Amino acid sequence: xxxxxxxxxxxxxxxxxxxxxxxxxxxxxxxxxxxxxxxxxxxxxxxxxxxxxxxxxxxxxxxxxxxxxxxxxxxxxxxxxxxxxxxxxxxxxxxxxxxxxxxxxxxxxxxxxxxxxxxxxxxxxxxxxxxxxxxxxxxxxxxxxxxxxxxxxxxxxxxxxxxxxxxxxxxxxxxxxxxxxxxxxxxxxxxxxxxxxxxxxxxxxxxxxxxxxxxxxxxxxxxxxxxxxxxxxxxxxxxxxxxxxxxxxxxxxx
Amino acid sequence: xxxxxxxxxxxxxxxxxxxxxxxxxxxxxxxxxxxxxxxxxxxxxxxxxxxxxxxxxxxxxxxxxxxxxxxxxxxxxxxxxxxxxxxxxxxxxxxxxxxxxxxxxxxxxxxxxxxxxxxxxxxxxxxxxxxxxxxxxxxxxxxxxxxxxxxxxxxxxxxxxxxxxxxxxxxxxxxxxxxxxxxxxxxxxxxxxxxxxxxxxxxxxxxxxxxxxxxxxxxxxxxxxxxxxxxxxxxxxxxxxxxxxxxxxxxxxxxxx
Numbered sequence: 001x002x003x004x005x006x007x008x009x010x011x012x013x014x015x016x017x018x019x020x021x022x023x024x025x026x027x028x029x030x031x032x033x034x035x036x037x038x039x040x041x042x043x044x045x046x047x048x049x050x051x052x053x054x055x056x057x058x059x060x061x062x063x064x065x066x067x068x069x070x071x072x073x074x075x076x077x078x079x080x081x082x083x084x085x086x087x088x089x090x091x092x093x094x095x096x097x098x099x100x101x102x103x104x105x106x107x108x109x110x111x112x113x114x115x116x117x118x119x120x121x122x123x124x125x126x127x128x129x130x131x132x133x134x135x136x137x138x139x140x141x142x143x144x145x146x147x148x149x150x151x152x153x154x155x156x157x158x159x160x161x162x163x164x165x166x167x168x169x170x171x172x173x174x175x176x177x178x179x180x181x182x183x184x185x186x187x188x189x190x191x192x193x194x195x196x197x198x199x200x201x202x203x204x205x206x207x208x209x210x211x212x213x214x215x216x217x218x219x220x221x222x223x224x225x226x227x228x229x230x231x232x233x234x235x236x237x238x239x240x241x242x243x244x245x246x247x248x249x250x251x252x253x254x
Numbered sequence: 255x256x257x258x259x260x261x262x263x264x265x266x267x268x269x270x271x272x273x274x275x276x277x278x279x280x281x282x283x284x285x286x287x288x289x290x291x292x293x294x295x296x297x298x299x300x301x302x303x304x305x306x307x308x309x310x311x312x313x314x315x316x317x318x319x320x321x322x323x324x325x326x327x328x329x330x331x332x333x334x335x336x337x338x339x340x341x342x343x344x345x346x347x348x349x350x351x352x353x354x355x356x357x358x359x360x361x362x363x364x365x366x367x368x369x370x371x372x373x374x375x376x377x378x379x380x381x382x383x384x385x386x387x388x389x390x391x392x393x394x395x396x397x398x399x400x401x402x403x404x405x406x407x408x409x410x411x412x413x414x415x416x417x418x419x420x421x422x423x424x425x426x427x428x429x430x431x432x433x434x435x436x437x438x439x440x441x442x443x444x445x446x447x448x449x450x451x452x453x454x455x456x457x458x459x460x461x462x463x464x465x466x467x468x469x470x471x472x473x474x475x476x477x478x479x480x481x482x483x484x485x486x487x488x489x490x491x492x493x494x495x496x497x498x499x500x501x502x503x504x505x506x507x508x509x510x511x
Contacts, residue, residue, distance in 0.1 A: 002264065002481040005257040023452040033448065037482060169285075192421055192445050194475040196288055196298075196468070218447035220421070227478025230263045231302075236256050 002223060004230070006240055007040035009247040010222065012133060012163060012190045012214025013072075015060050017047045025218040027064050031071060037222055041071055042215070043247075045103035045133070049077035054085065058093050065096060073251065075103035075133060080117035090124055099252060100130040106142040107135050113143050114151060126155035131250050133161045133188065133214075138171030145174035152182035159250050161188040161212060165202075169195050176205050186250075189225050189242070190216035199232040208238035212247045260301055264477055267303040273495035274299070274307035274473070275391065275440050276417050276465030279334065280325060282312045290469040292329055299333065302473035304466065306333050308391070308498070310359040314339035317366055319346065327353065335502070337391055340383075342369045342376040351382065356505045357389040359417075363396045371397060371405050380405060384412035387504045393417040399426060406434040413501050415439060415463060421446035424453075431457050438501070440465030441493065442476045450483040450493070459489035463498045 017025055024032075034042060044064065049057025054077050061074040074096035078086035094100065102125055106113040113134060125132050136143045145166045152160050165175040165187040172187075172195070179185040187202055187210060202211055213229060215222030229242055248254040255262065277299075282289035289312060290298065299307060311329075314322015319339040326336045337359040340350050350358070361367045362376070369375055371392075383390050390412055397405075397416075406414065416439040419427060424446075430437055442465040444450070453462060464480060466473035480493060 002478055005262070017447075023448050025447070032484075033482075036484075192443060194471050196470065196472040221445050221447050221449065221479045221482070223478040223482035224445045224475040227263065227474040227481070228472055230258050230478075231260055231472070231474040236258050239258050 004038040008243045010042040010215050011212045011247045013042040013044040013217045015044050015046045043073035045075040045077045050105045050108045054079040075101040077103040080111045102132045104134045122155045125158035129157045131159045135163045138166045138168040145178045148178045149181035152185045161186045163188050164191040167191045187211045188214040190214035194228050203234045208241045211242045213243045270494040272304045273498045274304045274466050275463040277307035277309040277468045278312045279309045280312040308337045308357045309334045310337040342379045359391040380409050384409040386507045389501050391415045394419050442467035454485045454489050459492045462493050
């Protein structure tokens with residue numbers, strides 16, 4: 001069985017993904033997979049929160065953190081459409097992690113990431129030095145990577161993870177362009193389109209310290225992106241930064 | 255040796271006899287930065303312990319079927335099993351027959367090929383492929399689900415391998431696998447969490463063929479998912495190459511096994 005030679009920190013996970021074709025997605029069943037691959041901890045958002053009901057979804061995260069706090073970190077997911085709810089949720093679940101982990105899903109919530117509806121969230125993230133994981137997609141009108149530099153520059157204390165790094169080859173190019181423009185933008189690697197040589201290009205252009213491993217488990221199999229990192233033609237030190245130490249540093253746990 | 259070396263990570267794959275059903279060779283227009291000629295492709299296959307691959311020629315897939323087939327014919331490499339690009343007209347079928355094919359890749363929706371898999375258009379071609387059990391590859395984006403069903407109903411002996419299926423279509427593929435014994439699919443984009451395990455639990459391991467999608471994708475992803483799947487060793491060996499070899503062994507014409 002393939003297994004990571006170092007304990008991995010995974011910046012992109014979900015709880016109870018019940019869409020499409022769920023199979024053994026309970027947290028305890030995810031831990032079986034994490035143990036086999038040597039994934040030490042997984043930062044999760046509730047799928048229910050991403051797609052529909054933020055307060056109930058964040059409560060699911062709270063339950064899992066109570067039960068398996070060493071193995072999971074919790075993102076607080078926000079919905080920009082309900083007036084006042086985002087800040088209420090950020091305060092309600094502020095015990096999840098310090099600095100806060102915030103999940104923004106502009107595609108699912110159908111709200112452009114640069115909408116004024118998100119202003120309070122970005123201000124909160126800047127004030128607290130939060131890590132904000134945002135779903136991105138190549139040229140997407142809600143969350144294309146090139147929408148992010150102005151947001152990142154206006155909120156320099158926030159660390160913004162470009163979830164999936166735009167996914168496609170062109171999306172990755174856009175994510176790199178964005179990260180060059182703003183030092184607090186990071187590439188997060190989860191995704192189903194693993195183009196050959198792309199990770200090497202990102203490391204060469206940005207440096208490995210701007211890239212974090214994420215799986216999107218239990219949507220995607222964590223082994224796919226892991227194997228891409230393991231076998232990329234970059235140094236072992238770069239791989240260790242991507243798989244563990246960069247996210248550890250952002251979490252303030254190093 | 256680095257603890258991240260391919261041998262450390264995938265060492266067990268050396269014993270799997272990995273045969274890859276989804277590879278392209280040659281130059282590419284839209285993916286020119288990723289195209290590979292034969293020596294580089296073989297080196298990349300070796301890096302991931304892939305012994306042999308069914309390979310289409312990008313010139314045929316993107317541009318002209320006959321030009322691509324001529325380029326494919328000029329590659330004399332026993333590790334690459336040609337996937338010829340057929341067209342449904344009589345002259346093209348005659349050319350295909352002369353090549354004694356083991357595998358073909360259909361590209362009906364490519365505007366440079368532009369045909370339909372319906373019997374009134376491609377019946378003669380599909381009948382020939384089915385009669386000789388020629389391994390027939392077609393990407394999901396190149397065939398509508400209902401057209402696929404029509405082909406499987408009308409040509410039940412045709413060993414059809416659906417490529418690039420993605421990871422969101424188990425509600426489609428699993429019922430079709432149960433209904434059509436000749437349907438198979440490949441693994442390069444079948445990357446959802448515990449998806450291989452789920453498939454093997456529900457449908458068995460015999461209908462999934464290992465595919466990398468080289469040189470577009472890194473082979474690491476599909477190999478990593480296969481290497482870590484919680485399935486039996488026999489199931490892993492079947493997916494890695496046994497199923498493809500079984501299909502190729504059943505071809506009744508052709509020579510490039």
